[in-house]
Amino acid sequence: MLSYVGRRVLQSVPLLIGVSIIGFALMHLAPGGPLAVYTLNPTITNQDIERIRIVLGLDQPVHIQYFKWASGMATGNWGYTFFGGRPVLGVILERMPATFLLMGSALSLAILIGCTIGVLGAVRRYSVFDMMATSGAMVALSFPTFWFGLMAIYLFAIKLGWLPSGGMYELGEEDNLLDLVRHLILPCLVLALVITAVWSRYTRSAFLEVMHQDYMRTAKAKGLRAPARLLRHALPNALKPLIALLGIELPALFSGALVTETIFGWPGMGRLFVDALNMKEYPVLMGMIMFTALFVIVGNLVADILIALLDPRVRLS
Amino acid sequence: MDAAPAVLEARNLRVGFRIPGGTMRAVDGVSFALRQGETLGLVGESGSGKTMTSLALLRLLESPPAELAAEAILFEGRDLLRLSEGAMADLRGARLSMIFQEPMTSLNPLMAIGRQIDEPLVTHLGLSARAARARTLDLLARVGIARPEQAVRAYPHQLSGGMRQRVMIAIALACRPAVLIADEPTTALDVTVQAQILALLRTLQEEMGTAILLITHDLAVIAETAHRVAVMYAGRIVETGPVAALFARPLHPYTEGLLRSIPRISRVREATLPEIPGVVPAPGQLPAGCAFAARCGFADDACHATRPVLTPSGEGREVACWKPRHG
Numbered sequence A: 001m002l003s004y005v006g007r008r009v010l011q012s013v014p015l016l017i018g019v020s021i022i023g024f025a026l027m028h029l030a031p032g033g034p035l036a037v038y039t040l041n042p043t044i045t046n047q048d049i050e051r052i053r054i055v056l057g058l059d060q061p062v063h064i065q066y067f068k069w070a071s072g073m074a075t076g077n078w079g080y081t082f083f084g085g086r087p088v089l090g091v092i093l094e095r096m097p098a099t100f101l102l103m104g105s106a107l108s109l110a111i112l113i114g115c116t117i118g119v120l121g122a123v124r125r126y127s128v129f130d131m132m133a134t135s136g137a138m139v140a141l142s143f144p145t146f147w148f149g150l151m152a153i154y155l156f157a158i159k160l161g162w163l164p165s166g167g168m169y170e171l172g173e174e175d176n177l178l179d180l181v182r183h184l185i186l187p188c189l190v191l192a193l194v195i196t197a198v199w200s201r202y203t204r205s206a207f208l209e210v211m212h213q214d215y216m217r218t219a220k221a222k223g224l225r226a227p228a229r230l231l232r233h234a235l236p237n238a239l240k241p242l243i244a245l246l247g248i249e250l251p252a253l254f255s256g257a258l259v260t261e262t263i264f265g266w267p268g269m270g271r272l273f274v275d276a277l278n279m280k281e282y283p284v285l286m287g288m289i290m291f292t293a294l295f296v297i298v299g300n301l302v303a304d305i306l307i308a309l310l311d312p313r314v315r316l317s
Numbered sequence B: 001m002d003a004a005p006a007v008l009e010a011r012n013l014r015v016g017f018r019i020p021g022g023t024m025r026a027v028d029g030v031s032f033a034l035r036q037g038e039t040l041g042l043v044g045e046s047g048s049g050k051t052m053t054s055l056a057l058l059r060l061l062e063s064p065p066a067e068l069a070a071e072a073i074l075f076e077g078r079d080l081l082r083l084s085e086g087a088m089a090d091l092r093g094a095r096l097s098m099i100f101q102e103p104m105t106s107l108n109p110l111m112a113i114g115r116q117i118d119e120p121l122v123t124h125l126g127l128s129a130r131a132a133r134a135r136t137l138d139l140l141a142r143v144g145i146a147r148p149e150q151a152v153r154a155y156p157h158q159l160s161g162g163m164r165q166r167v168m169i170a171i172a173l174a175c176r177p178a179v180l181i182a183d184e185p186t187t188a189l190d191v192t193v194q195a196q197i198l199a200l201l202r203t204l205q206e207e208m209g210t211a212i213l214l215i216t217h218d219l220a221v222i223a224e225t226a227h228r229v230a231v232m233y234a235g236r237i238v239e240t241g242p243v244a245a246l247f248a249r250p251l252h253p254y255t256e257g258l259l260r261s262i263p264r265i266s267r268v269r270e271a272t273l274p275e276i277p278g279v280v281p282a283p284g285q286l287p288a289g290c291a292f293a294a295r296c297g298f299a300d301d302a303c304h305a306t307r308p309v310l311t312p313s314g315e316g317r318e319v320a321c322w323k324p325r326h327g
């Protein structure tokens, strides 16, 4: 088991290097290069730009720049923002709790509801409930997230006035947990909606697949009742593909959070990314890309380890 | 043996699949009685409805698509068709067990062997985890698995097909059932393992007095293991009787053809006779008369026109044929 984990960690290193090279290349291929934004500023002369180029090390050959930047990344120095010169890692980490709160709450809610709907749909296949769940998921998946976001704001914030339309706190209410929850509800529900739809489908098909396996018939032939068969035999087997899918779905979850944060003015990493994009803050964008990649890779690693814990064929091979 | 009462009796068992434009009968009016402690062989070619029959007996058919109907399925005097699903679950694995054709996929791949054998013991006999485990170790030894202490911790993928089938047998016999239904228990195994598993079933049957419905397409297996045999063709039983008499003097032309296709038996017959030409008619395309008529060398107009029913022909034998052999 330990050697399995070690092997998987080592496998993710080249992946991370690959991502860093692609990210670095994208930054340098961007129109006008990293300093393009300064050319829009009339008070900055060409000589100023040249000086900045040297100060930032942008005059050196690309591969030298990459190695400097990459070794900085590896040692925790993720560079500094163009505007304000703040450490990039700090800027990103500052926004992390807000994003993780939104993503974590939406994901938990979605998995809880989505899996329940999926299991019920699989157990009662083609029932009225199953049909309704299926069409509901189709509707949820065929509208873009931002549309749901705008509709939610219009209905619950503007028309009914039940909930705030955006932000994370009212001014001066930073320590008020209730206020935080009130702000969290709408973005969380909007983000959870699509994930719920996706997970109800995944869970349904994972359970359907498992329920027709020979060992499920054996479980029934042993005289086990339905709850025991579902919990002891179907669930662990169905969980395996679902855990793998959770790893794969992480990037989609991230981009869903990005859109949701933008609509609701939620001060998380998604907003940071959009702001950095508008201001051509390349160090921040790079940092974000690397952070996301790291997050996704670690997420998949955790998923793989969970699968190995669940499945002796993976663990003992 | 003849005096023993029936422990499991199927009366006019039918299994249908709803298809566009009607119902397809995979099992079409099967009746038989399994007596206490005996082994009844159920033979037939692939697709003749053996598995559907066995699943129907335990009410394990997936419905939909399958639809089960019968006059009665009597087990220890009770009609299984009238039992609630809960009462049925109490019987399954306790009084009425089943092992399947595919030992490779019939065990839960994520659960250690020991826990899978513990389950029926805990569920049906209400044993504590420790008491169940002690019984499990004993069972593993009895089904011929060396070092049971290690085997309980093994996972299915670490065992060979023969070992897995032994584990399946341990699960099925854990609660000393009155009836074991074995659906081609050795088909997926190679020949030497096949003989070992059959010998094991015989030994355990003698110890526990379990009646076995042994389903197979291999008459050699029947010859070695069964007391009586029922021959199935296209969802119906066409001939039944004690093994020795039926093998010596088959009455149905289909039985005769089947016997001829086993080399070991055909020594006593003329080895040059051709095997049965043609194929089993698909369920749903059954003719009005005898289902075997199209492949039968003796069929005449009567055979094609009217379906023969099982009729006693002495010595505890029955045959469904208008022109029985040796008649």
Ligand SMILES: Nc1ncnc2c1ncn2[C@@H]1O[C@H](COP(=O)(O)OP(=O)(O)OP(=O)(O)O)[C@@H](O)[C@H]1O
Residues within 6 Å of the ligand: B017, B026, B044, B045, B046, B047, B048, B049, B050, B051, B052, B053, B065, B217, B282, B283
């Ligand atoms: N889900 C299904 N839908 C329609 N027909 C089915 C279905 N399952 C089985 N059948 C039909 O039922 C018939 C009997 O099948 P069964 O599995 O009982 O045969 P068998 O005698 O056990 O054969 P084998 O030796 O291959 O195991 C077959 O002709 C098959 O085509």
Ligand SMILES: [Mg+2]
Residues within 6 Å of the ligand: B050, B051, B052, B101, B183, B184
């Ligand atoms: Mg079969």
